[in-house]
Amino acid sequence: MSSTALPPAVGAGVAGVLGIDIGGTKVALRIEPAAPAPAPAPVEATLRWQPAAPAARDVEDLAEHVAALLVRWAGPVEAVGVAMPGTVDAAGLVTTWPGRPSWTGLRFADTLRGLVPGATIAHADDGDVAALAEASAAGCPDVVYIGVGTGVGGGIVLAGRPCPGPGRGSAEVGHMVIAMDGPPCGCGRRGCVQAIASGPATLRRAARHRAATAVTAATAVTAVTAVTAADVERGGEGGVRGVDFVELRAGWVDGADWAVRAVRESAAAVAVAVVSLTELLHPALAVVGGGFADGLPGFTDAVAEHARGLARPGHPPAPVRAAVLGGLSSLAGATLLARQALRPAHVPAG
Known part of the structure; x- marks a missing residue:
């Protein structure tokens, strides 16, 4: 387990959103201001998984890193967006994840809620949120994304939203x-x-x-x-x-x-x-x-x-x-997912 050096505490009194990009070997985390206005710079950290660790140990390590990052931000975190490469069913259980097989059966949704109590939680396939981030970066609401790496992932964004959407599977x-x-x-x-x-x-x-x-x-x-x-x-x-x-x-x-x-x-x-x-x-x-x-x-x-x-x-x-x-698309997409979860609170209707 290792983490990047974190900056001094920032964000006192500023509402933030937390993006988490979960991978098979490491996790990237970033807290950014929730509102698009002049505000403190983001704070970031990286967690590297221990090889072949049980899911309980992974969750413990993740919780420790999130807690440390929350201290560094020093402001409220209103929403958490998570990019996840494994398959999570409608009940919030991990059904399969070849990269971390010990996570199979993990109550993923419950785990996320425990990281930042009271925050709005959203999660989606890492390819879906990468597509969301690339669509935002391109200023284009209708995008298909194909990521070629150890596997081939991808995502679809239509009218600015991931398709088919959180909780309904991913664009495989x-x-x-x-x-x-x-x-x-x-x-x-x-x-x-x-x-x-x-x-x-x-x-x-x-x-x-x-x-x-x-x-x-x-x-x-x-x-x-x-x-x-x-x-x-x-x-x-x-x-x-x-x-x-x-x-x-x-x-x-x-x-x-x-x-x-x-x-x-x-x-x-x-x-x-x-x-x-x-x-x-x-x-x-x-x-x-x-x-x-x-x-x-x-x-x-x-x-x-x-x-x-x-x-x-x-x-x-x-x-x-x-x-x-590049390699930041899934993390950027996770923070965007968190912001979208807050839109009813931050964007006036109509």
Whole structure:
């Protein structure tokens, strides 16, 4: 467990909102003024989870960090917005979270209410709130967001609000099936966007492509087809050495065929998702983010190129742009979610 250095106490007498971005390895926290007026600067902290800790210990660590941040703010916190990558059912229970499996069965809603007693609480999928933040940053009320990282997440914002909305599930863009005979996904299906475009999937494919270029045409087929995804992840079994992100990025930037093929295949999968979402929702903008995508210069341009190629006459896909908030989009979205929960109190009706 570790936290960032916190600034001196600020915000005395100023109402604030707390944003919490919960991840599989760490949590980011930020308190900002609730009202959009000249006010103290935000206060922030970071909690790094202990490996394989039980849920009770995680909750204890989270509560300690929230309490410390509340002391630093020194003003009332009226609402809490939480970005959560796991699945939370309508009763407020965590039903699944591969990143922290010990949380399965945790009474998540009750836990949140205990962090800041009396505050209004709102939580949503981290992809949903990232979309909310990117829509706000772009000044665009109708946005689809696709985040490419260890997995593929996403979110939809329509008329300035997350869709389908808190308590009604999330926009599982990464589990849209785009290839019925595609590679297996961790969810049990085949051909999900995530199974093709995620960082690990791209690295596995890059390793196979690189192996094929390193041997003669006669041996390439044997070398490539004999390798499984597990072989590549183990880093070299089956005659193929794994590819890490640094190698992939270098190969992509240098124009190496194996890297370009792997990345462009992922970009094409994301483009299919963009075009499919455009057909359903007609958003004004499609935003591509996530750590993996952000780390590959030109990835978003490749997505846009593929999307334009999939357009049907008279129905162009939504313009595709790179995320502007980077790794902060989910945290920014969490604070926005908290503010939206307070709108009846802060925004006059009509």
